[in-house]
Amino acid sequence: MLRRLIERMRGLRRVAPHLLRPAHVNADRAKISIAQLDHHYANKVVALKDVNLNVRSGEFVCLLGPSGCGKSTLLYALAGHVSPTGGSVAIDGKPIQGPGPDRLLMFQEAALFPWLTVRGNITFALGARGVPRSERRERADTFIQRVRLEGFADTLPHQLSGGMKMRASLARALAVDPTVLLMDEPFGALDAQTRVHMQELLQSIWLRSGKTVVFVTHDVQEALMLGTRVVLMAPRPGRVVEDLEIHLPMPRSLEDPSLDAMARDIRHRLRAAEGAPLEAPPEEPLQRRTRTPSSLPRTRIVTSR
Numbered sequence: 001m002l003r004r005l006i007e008r009m010r011g012l013r014r015v016a017p018h019l020l021r022p023a024h025v026n027a028d029r030a031k032i033s034i035a036q037l038d039h040h041y042a043n044k045v046v047a048l049k050d051v052n053l054n055v056r057s058g059e060f061v062c063l064l065g066p067s068g069c070g071k072s073t074l075l076y077a078l079a080g081h082v083s084p085t086g087g088s089v090a091i092d093g094k095p096i097q098g099p100g101p102d103r104l105l106m107f108q109e110a111a112l113f114p115w116l117t118v119r120g121n122i123t124f125a126l127g128a129r130g131v132p133r134s135e136r137r138e139r140a141d142t143f144i145q146r147v148r149l150e151g152f153a154d155t156l157p158h159q160l161s162g163g164m165k166m167r168a169s170l171a172r173a174l175a176v177d178p179t180v181l182l183m184d185e186p187f188g189a190l191d192a193q194t195r196v197h198m199q200e201l202l203q204s205i206w207l208r209s210g211k212t213v214v215f216v217t218h219d220v221q222e223a224l225m226l227g228t229r230v231v232l233m234a235p236r237p238g239r240v241v242e243d244l245e246i247h248l249p250m251p252r253s254l255e256d257p258s259l260d261a262m263a264r265d266i267r268h269r270l271r272a273a274e275g276a277p278l279e280a281p282p283e284e285p286l287q288r289r290t291r292t293p294s295s296l297p298r299t300r301i302v303t304s305r
């Protein structure tokens with residue numbers, strides 16, 4: 001009885017307010033500024049409605065929300081692949097009018113040329129960006145090392161595992177040196193363990209590089225592992241419901257009880273935003289959680305474990 005009561009109290013414990021705070025970024029100081037952004041597709045689906053978001057240079061911002069809340073549409077508007085039907089998107093104060101070399105979009109598929117080796121894929125991308133031939137090989141090898149693919153520079157993509165392909169794709173993205181990296185669920189197709197390794201690798205690279213990253217995910221824990229900010233979105237119409245700064249030291253660990261408590265809090269906020277009936281956060285010890293995606297209610301938010 002007493003144990004149940006203690007567990008219930010733990011479940012209801014709020015995340016310390018200094019760890020999870022609303023973000024306030026002045027548009028004048030923003031690297032990326034999105035104002036009153038609307039987008040509806042030809043079939044009249046309102047993918048985004050009145051989205052306002054400012055991102056500082058060097059931030060790692062995760063767009064988090066259930067399927068259909070407009071995360072990818074927002075990312076593609078930043079990439080310049082979608083022309084929004086209303087509002088504005090600017091980088092360094094310049095309106096985005098299409099794709100540009102300052103931004104690079106990465107997907108779940110590694111999208112490597114199958115007939116080129118790992119190094120060949122990177123040098124090809126460098127050539128396309130106008131990097132002189134004499135510099136390409138050295139630069140490719142630097143980034144192959146950075147993603148810990150030494151020894152695989154001359155390997156073809158079909159000889160690599162899914163995680164290695166994703167590392168090659170990340171090396172290529174970093175080698176071309178965009179100031180903004182846009183990532184659309186890049187680790188979504190990887191198994192759980194490889195995914196955690198990729199998150200750790202990306203975090204260590206990001207900490208060194210200082211790049212601005214906008215990262216789309218369904219996975220609450222992934223967002224909390226990686227993000228300096230987590231932007232919560234909801235569907236019908238696609239919109240931002242909360243913009244939170246995550247004040248947990250890096251490198252982070254999925255075993256951190258604060259991260260686990262935050263994940264419960266965020267899941268609760270997302271359910272509230274969707275208008276789902278609210279229930280108390282789950283009664284379970286902070287350290288272990290064994291929910292599977294299929295047991296999650298209504299939203300497609302999944303967990304890493």
Ligand SMILES: Nc1ncnc2c1ncn2[C@@H]1O[C@H](COP(=O)(O)OP(=O)(O)OP(=O)(O)O)[C@@H](O)[C@H]1O
Pocket residue numbers: 041042043045046047065066067068069070071072073074218238
């Ligand atoms: N090309 C398109 N034409 C028409 N409707 C679209 C198109 N692309 C997306 N949509 C719709 O716009 C809404 C937002 O889609 P979007 O892919 O941006 O959401 P999302 O949050 O990224 O979803 P998911 O996580 O499932 O990828 C959805 O209702 C979707 O069906």
